[in-house]
Amino acid sequence: MIAFTADAVVLDIEGTTGSAAHVRQVLFPYARQRIAGWFAAHRDTPLHGELVLATGASDEAGAVRALTRWADADAKAAPLKAVQARIWAEGYADGSLAGHVYGDVPGALAAWAEAGIGRYVYSSGARAAQRDWFATTEYGDLTRHLDGYFDLENTGPKNDPDSYRRIGRTLGVPAGRTLFLSDAPAELAAAAAAGWQTVRVQRPEDPAPEDLAEHDPHPTVQTLTEIQVVRA
Structure with missing residues (x-):
C-alpha cells in the first residue's frame, strides 16, 4: 500500500481506469x-x-x-x-457501447468521495465522451463519484506541465496536494514538473510503455486498491 496526502486526485482513462484495448x-x-x-x-x-x-x-x-x-x-x-x-x-x-472501467475503480472513487477528496478526469477524449464513458459502465453510473473533467481543448496537451498548472488553478488546489494517476510516463513527467504527486498505473494486461525509463521515478501500482489517499 502506497499512502498519499492530497486534496484532489486526477485520473487518466485509457490504461488507468479503463482498458486501453477497449x-x-x-x-x-x-x-x-x-x-x-x-x-x-x-x-x-x-x-x-x-x-x-x-x-x-x-x-x-x-x-x-x-x-x-x-x-x-x-x-x-x-x-x-x-x-x-x-x-x-x-x-x-x-446501447451499442458501454464504458469500460476496472473493478477496483468504483470502490476507489467512492472511498475518495467519502474522505472528501476531489475526483477529476483528465483525458485526451472530449469531456462529453469522458462523462458518457463513466455514465454507462457495468457498475452503473459512476459520474456521481466524479467532480469534473478536463480534456485537450479546455486544458492543453497532456505532455505539457502548463496543462497541469491550468488544472491546479481551476481546482484551487496547491500542486503538492494534487495526485495524478496515469499509465503514460510522459504525462507523469509533465505532472511532476508542475509539482504534482504522481503514480504510474501498470495494468497487468497492458504492455509496459515504450518510453518507460530504466529507473522509473514514479511509484507504480497495478490496481487502485494499492493506493491510500487521505485529505491534506
Whole structure:
C-alpha cells in the first residue's frame, strides 16, 4: 500500500481506469466507421459547418478525409475528438457501447468521495465522451463519484506541465496536494514538473510503455486498491 496526502486526485482513462484495448479495439474503430455517415446525417445543421471548418477543409468530403486520416494516426486533434464524442454518444444512447472501467475503480472513487477528496478526469477524449464513458459502465453510473473533467481543448496537451498548472488553478488546489494517476510516463513527467504527486498505473494486461525509463521515478501500482489517499 502506497499512502498519499492530497486534496484532489486526477485520473487518466485509457490504461488507468479503463482498458486501453477497449479504446483501441472498440471505440476507435466504431467511430472511424461512422464518420462519413455522421456528417451525412447532420448535413443541414450548424454543427456540420462548424466541424468542417474546424478540420481546415473546404467541404464535407475533405473534412471526412482529414478526420479519417487523423483517426488512422490516432492524432490528438480537437475536431477528431469532437466528432468521436458525438458518434460515441449516439452509441452509448442506443446501447451499442458501454464504458469500460476496472473493478477496483468504483470502490476507489467512492472511498475518495467519502474522505472528501476531489475526483477529476483528465483525458485526451472530449469531456462529453469522458462523462458518457463513466455514465454507462457495468457498475452503473459512476459520474456521481466524479467532480469534473478536463480534456485537450479546455486544458492543453497532456505532455505539457502548463496543462497541469491550468488544472491546479481551476481546482484551487496547491500542486503538492494534487495526485495524478496515469499509465503514460510522459504525462507523469509533465505532472511532476508542475509539482504534482504522481503514480504510474501498470495494468497487468497492458504492455509496459515504450518510453518507460530504466529507473522509473514514479511509484507504480497495478490496481487502485494499492493506493491510500487521505485529505491534506
